[in-house]
Every structure is written in C-alpha cells, then in structure tokens.
Amino acid sequence: MSEPLVEFDDVLTRYEPVIGLETHVELGTESKMFCGCATTFGAEPNTQTCPVCLGLPGSLPVANAAAVESTIRIGLALGCRIASWSRFARKNYFYPDIPKGFQTSQYDEPLCTAGHLDVEVDGETYRVEIERVHLEEDTGKNLHVGGATGRIHGADHSLVDFNRAGIPLVEIVTRPVPGAGAKAPEVARAYVTELREIIQTLGASDVRMEQGSLRCDVNTSLAPTGSLEWGTRTETKNVNSLRSVERAVRYEMRRQAAVLDAGGRVLQETRHLHEDTGSTSPGRSKEEATDYRYFPEPDLVPLAPDAEWVEKLAAGLPELPAARRTRLQQEWGLSATEMTWLVNAGALGLVERTVAAGASPADARKWWLGELARRSNDAGVELTELAVTPAQVAELTALVAEGTVNDKLARQALDGVLAGEGDPRAVVQARGLAVMGESDELGAAVDAAIAGAPDVVAKVRGGKVQALGALVGAVMRTTRGQADAATVKRMLEERVLGG
C-alpha cells in the first residue's frame, strides 16, 4: 500500500484513539438457527440446506432453543442485562448469500444489553463496555470464479454455497473505548482474547478464527489530544486473527494520523485488512446509503426470558476465566506478574491440569515455562501442540521427586515421550534412564576412580575433604550422569576415609 503513515509513537503525541469492536461468533449448535439442518464445518457444498435456510417460498423459521440459551449465557458472562422482552427483526438488503432478501437479526430489542469486560494490558486494567449482545443468522458463502485470485473484483461470476446460511451467529458489540492511548491496539487484542476464552469456557462455540467461527470488525478513530469530540471512525473487516486485531488498530491509527496531519478528513468507510501486509484498504463505497428497513420479524414470536429461566442459566455458568485466574493465583501463591507470564505463555490451563494430575504448582510451572516452553519455541509450535500431556509432565515431576531420575535424566525421558515412546515411566524403563543406586556396578566405578587418582585420595586423607568432589565428578562421568551424586559421595567417603 502506498498510503502515507505516521510512526506509531508519533501518533500518540498528537492524537487519542477510540476503538470499538463488533465480534461475530458462530455458535456450536447441532442444528441451524431457524431450521434443523446440520452445521458441520467443511461439508460438501449445499448438502446442509433445506427450504428454510435456502429461503424457498413458503418456508418459515423456528428459533433454536440452544442458540437462544447460549446467547443469554454469553450475555450473563459479560455482566449484561438480559431483556425480558426481545424480538427478531428483518434487516432487508439484497445480496446473493442472503437467501431471503433479508437477514433475520435483532434491531432495537436485543437479548442482552449493557455489560462489560475488563481486560489487562501490562498490569493495567481497561474496562470495555458492552453495548449489546444479539442473535442473528450467518450468510451463505460466495466463491468468485474467473478473477485472478478468487477475489470478487474482476470475477466473471460467483458460486454460492448455503451450508453456512442460517448458522446461529451472536454479535457482541462494544461501546466506544476511549483512553487506551498507545495501548489501544493491545487492548483491542486483549479484549478479543478474553472474549474468546469466555465463550470457549461457556462451550458456546469453538471460536476458531481461522475457520471463521469468530470474526471481528474493528472500529478505529482518532481525535486531536484534548479534543472533546471523537473523530470519524473506520470499520475494518476481515480481521481473522488475534494478531490482526492489534495490527488493524495500529495501522488505522498510523494511516488516519497521516490523513489528519495533511489536513484531510477521515472518511467513514469500511476497510479491509490484508493479512499479508497488515495494511487496510477501502471497500467499495456504495452509491447510496443503505437503508435496511428494519421491522419486527412477523414470522417469529417475541423472546421473553423470565427470571426463572435466566436464573437457571446463570446458576449453570461455569467458572469464568477471570475468576479462575484469581483463584489459581491464590491457590498457587503466585504474584500478579508471575500469573501474567503464565497466562501470556498460554500455559495456565496446562499447568492447572498438570497440578490436577499430581504435580506441585511450582514444578508444573517450572516445566511448562522452562523446558517445555523452550521445546515449543524451538519447534515453532504452541505449547498445547507439543506431544506431551499434562499427566505425562506430572509423571516426570513425580519421577524426579521420588529420586528415580534427576533433572538431566528427566529431560532425556521427555525426549522419549515427545518421540512417541510412551509415558515417562515407560521411557525411563526402556531407555534405562533410572538413577544408579548403590550397586556393584557403581561400587566398581567408585573403586576405579579411587585407583585412578592416588594424589587426590592422599589429599582427602590428609584432611582436604573437599577434594572428594573431583572423585565424585569422575564417577558421574563414567556413569554418564546416571548415578545419584549423593550416593556416590557417601560411597567415596566410606571407601577413602574408611567406615
């Protein structure tokens, strides 16, 4: 992109950013929002469709109870007020992936309103206010044919698959978030990260950004520092990873600053993020402002969740990520900083499960943030992608604690586990990694060390007991580290100094 950009740090000297996020989450229901079609990802085109989700004449919608409940649960997890009266509305517009000529959505009567989500960036807590959480349906998918790269521009025609059409979609809209300053890009990312974790914890969706089950539109505006009015915002679509959320805000801040610096006006427009460059470009501007002609959907009756229903859903909520972090931090006696490291490393759940499998919190943390972090780094994979389970890590710590292996041997045992040789205990057995106890073999090694270093023996006998260390080292070398150093030292003392 050839657009002028201002250096990021420079932006903050003159402007204050305001961000806002609209997040769409495809719910992980068995069936679609308004019909019984399955929702399996990656199914053959148009095999999960019926008169309802194809918008055939005469068909009628019936709302999915699980989708409504998931939406209310998400609302509750975000501290929202759950509406006692809520309605679906028709959002009317023409597009080939919209089978009915309208999208069934919610307009002025959403299911959940007025919540918030606190996110932490560099030890600072930012409150993101949630304006609304509403339920709607996903669109079909267009495949563009005849263009250069399957893109819409220059395409000759398009092909539409309606498998995705009608999958329940929850839209979570924040209020504008001012005051994040230079941290705005990270706050945006932290918000989506936390939201994703909450929804995952609720089991409402698999929230896989790469598969599109969580999609973000990121709004960004700039105002001159100290200004009472906010600037014109752009809406960046196509933001398909956590990293991109951060990059989209960063890029728009830099680009808008350049526009404003040049005395220009930021256009209220939709922009598209390019994952490869991290830049955004304007979408096609529409000839006329869209008029969606919203009105209450007459084919669906109102949703009126009563207190009993909402309370039942609230009582069934699992422990949410923030509460869990606080609890674990206390249980494990960690400082806030230590906890942040653990969370940022993506190791919290792994450590928790390792502790659950019997390891001490300290050992579990040491392994996941130390040796295992190193290995994942070297392999360029996530911690969760390593071929070792928390239970296996717990077993490693147990082997060390009981003295079966030392740290070095434990790392060798890990090699075996990662190589698919089985659980740690089996690897130790198979590879013969157990620490060498007081045995004839070890006795022979001790005797050989004594025989091989008469000068050292003489020094020790002469009172320089610390010289014994050289003999211990020699035994450890001949046993390739497999002996237990304390045992070796005791045997040497017995044999050099006598009983």
Next chain:
Amino acid sequence: MSSEPTPDTAAHPALDRQDIAHLARLARLAVTDEELDRFAGQLGAVLDAVAQVQRADVADVVPTTHAVPLTNVLRADVATPSLPRDAVLAGAPAAEDDRFRVPRILGEEA
C-alpha cells in the same frame, strides 16, 4: 425524499417520479419510464388514503406486530435431514460445481 413526515397531521410528502425511482432501486425493480409516470400518480392517491392512519389518536397505544399472544416458541437443537442436493439445485436458474451460479457481484468483499 423531499421532506420529513409530520406524523401529527394528515400531511405527508407526495411521491414524485424521483422518489419512486429511488424506492424501485432499493427494491431491485428496473421500472420503465412509463411505469414511473403511472406509479407516481397511482401511489400518490394510495398514499393520500393510507396517510389517514395518522389521524388516529394513538398516544400510549402499543403497536400490534403479531396477532397471536405467543412468546418463546423454540425448537430443540436437533439436526434433521436436509434436502438432497439434487433437489436443492434442480430449481436453480443456473448451477455449477454443486453451487448456485450467480452473475458477477459488484459489492463489498465479504
């Protein structure tokens, strides 16, 4: 549209040719010039008639959007068989690669 409506009186903006053309575009109707003329006249008369609703005293009246007093009509989240794809595409004006074929789209990237 030419002016804002004034709901408290029976006054309302007339629909001229330009308004009809705008509404037709919004509704994806490629109306002809002849139709624009005819519709402008006919709809003007209709609009005069329907604008009578603005005479009603509806202070504190709740709108009726449904003629049935039902709420929370929901179905269990159970997957049921979809249509066979052949049946799905049989009625399509054009199909290709098991999908509905549509003319090129001049819109936003989705």
Next chain:
Amino acid sequence: MSDLTALSVVELQQALSAGETTSVEVTRAHLDRIAAEDGALGAYLHVDGEAALRRAGEIDAAGTAGTGLAGIPVALKDVFVTEGVPTTSGSRILEGWRPPYDATVARRLKDAGTVLLGKTNMDEFAMGSSTENSAYGPTRNPWDHDRIPGGSSGGSSAAVAGRLAPFALGTDTGGSIRQPAAVTGLVGHKPTYGSVSRYGLIAFSSSLDQAGPMARTVLDAALLHEAIGGHDPRDSTSIDAPVPTVVEAARRGAGGDLAGLRVGVVRELGGDGAREGYDAGVLERVAEAVALLEGAGAEVREVSCPSFGLALPAYYLIAPSEASSNLARFEGMRFGIRVGDDGTRDIDEVMALTREQGFGPEVKRRIILGTYALSAGYYDAYYGQAQKVRTLIDRDFTAAFDDDVDVLVSPTSPTVAWPIGARVDDPLAMYAADLCTLPASLAGVPAISVPCGLSEGLPVGLQVMAPALADDRCYRVAAAVEAALGAPLTDRLAERAA
C-alpha cells in the same frame, strides 16, 4: 349415479362409503367438468388428470374412500407449495418452479387421502380482490362470465361455485377467502390467525395470512377446516390448541336454534351513516339475514366499532410493508425465472430485470409502497402508526366481545361481483372491496362468509366474526343462515345452467 359434481362433500362421503361410487369416478367427473368448462372460466393454473386418477385409484384400492376425506377431490390455491407440482402464486416469476416440499396443509390433505385435482388461479402473490392480477390471465365468475370471481382466491371460488371441485383451499390476508366466497355464492372461512399452519403458504403478509376452506355448504367447509387445522411445529405463530369443533358447530347450527346467542351488527360496516359505497341490494340481503338470525332466537343489537374505519389505511400499509420484505427472495438466484443474465450484466442488474419482468404492476406498486413505509424516517409515521391502529381495531373487537355480543355481523363485500376490467386501473376502488373483511384480518379473529341471497342476480355474503379461537361460533351462525335459506345458493346456479 347422477352428476357427481353436483354432490356436496358430505354426499360424496356417503356415496363412497356406501360403495355407490369410487374415488376414480368422482375424480373423473370433476376432471371432465374441468375439461369442459375451464377454458371459459380459467379457474385452474395446473391440472394433472393422470396423477389425480392414479391417486384416486390408490385410495380406491386401499379401500379407505369415504373414510373422512379419503377419496374426495380437492383444489388448492396456487399459493400453497406442493412437492413436484408446479407452484406459481399467480406470478410469472415462479413460472416452471416445482417445489421440493409440501406445505403443511397440502401434506395434511394428502395424509387424509384427498385427491389433488389441481392448483387454482389467484391474484399474483394474493394481491388483489378480483383475480385479474394473475400473470396467467383472469378467472371468470361462474354466475356471470363477464364478472370477476373475487380475489385473491378467485380460482378456488370459481372452481367450487362452478362445480369444478367439491371444495378448495384459499388464503385470506385481507379478505381473499371471504370476498370471493361472497361474490360466487360460497361459504368461505378465515380461521383464527395461528390456528392453521402457514408453513408452505407463499407469504404475502406474514402477520395476516391465513389458509382456510371454501365450499358450497357450511358443513363441507367445516370438514375441510378440521382436516387442515391444528398446531404445526414448523410455524412459530401456530397456536398449540385443539382445533375448534367446527363440524359439530355446523351440524348444531343447521338445527336452526340460536336462542340466547347475542349478535352485533357493526354500525361502521354498512350501518347507519356508513352506507356509502355499499350496494343497496347487498344491504337488503344482509338485513334479511339478520332478521333470520333474530327469527332463530338470536338477540340482535347494533354495535359501534369506531376504529374499523381506519382498517383500510392500516391494512394497506402493513400488508405492503411485509410484502416488500417477503417478496425480496424472488430475485432469480435460487429458483424461478432469471432475466438478462447474458454475461454482461452484474447481479444487481439481473435481479432488477428479473423482478421487473417477473412481477406484475400491482405487486410492484405494493413493493414500492411497502419499501417506502418501512424506510428510515418514515417508519414511525406509516408502518409504526398502522400497527398502533391495528391495536385500536383489536380493542374494538375486545370491547364488543367482552361486553355485548357473541358474534359480529356485516356484509362480506360492499358490492356484488363487478365487471371484469372495471377497477383494474384504480387501485383504491379495488382496495375498497376489502372494507368489511379487513378488521377481522388485522385483529386475527375468525370470520366466515355465508351466502344470504342474490342481488341483481348475483350472490351476496353475510360475514360473521367471532373472538379468537371461537371459529365454531362462525360455523354455527353460518349454518343457521344456510338452513333458514333452504338449499345452498349454488344450487340456483346449477338450476340456471340446466
């Protein structure tokens, strides 16, 4: 057997179960009559005689003919989707479309063992009161071929009145069952909104559309009503309540005793000071029918429903608004015709051309009006205001039914059938035909039209309205009127032809 097409459904049931005839014979008799008469009438859009006879043969073979509705032929308005059977909703835009599924009511009739004779003509997308708005040509009134058969269910009314079907299904959004029934001398009932499934009924105005029966006698209509009524989990607005016992009510009403029944004559619908636009003959027949009710023991009084006068403007905002959205799916991408896709035009142009050529003028007018009424800045003044007026109309009904009366009566149509072509270029004149039927539509309450004599040699209908879910009252009162008048009005049409 004598002419099988002259028999009522009840008589056909008796003949079939007594083994005096077969479903094949009954079906063939109707197909023969269709072949002879429908060229002039234009009641049917689609008839598959072979399929109908095959189906009738199956019913005969199964030995169920005469049990319930098994073996009885029926016609469906072309607004109901029927699996594998062409369904157009009277529109060019659906030409050639064969739906991959059945409407719930079509399925229920199939399950009941009825034989589908064919799909009947209608105003395009049910928008009209004369069936002149069909893309496939007008239907004519069997009483006078130069006159309209009413609409939008004019194909069904002409078919049943002309004995091209024993009975038929219609749909009623603002009067589309009752008005065509009235002007062709039939019984037509619009059930309580939500009591008959709308699944598979091609939507015109979702919050108003209801399917219902059209027949030559009250009892026949009740039999068809019971066969299609009841809860459908595929329709969110479907009421989960037992079907009102309309057959029993029709039988009871035929006894002619209405003692204790309180009947309200709606002043605003043809009463004192509200007679402009009403045929004098229509008002006379209706007054006579009211006198018959009184003679049967009913207490009659006049009732004022002041908001009914706003029903027409409210309806002509609500229905077009919902229609503008319901008809958005007809854009030539997934089903139906597509126009102008020659590789040079983009999708918006193809959609607009398809809709321009696929829709007729009345549909386009209503789409434009509805688009306007819903558009930003106008919603509150038009659509929103109309929905509030709807509440006022509902309150008028509630007040009347709570305090004063069991049923309300009025003319069904202010006039008898008018000459074909008389109102086509004057939408407002056409809309005025719905004056009396709109209030019940907007309130979602049941209403029946029952023949109450002739004016200028043409049928007149009495409308009987009842509270929601009290459809049985409509049938009871209608049956009493029918009994008091003697033979079904359509018998006179048959006599005239003979």
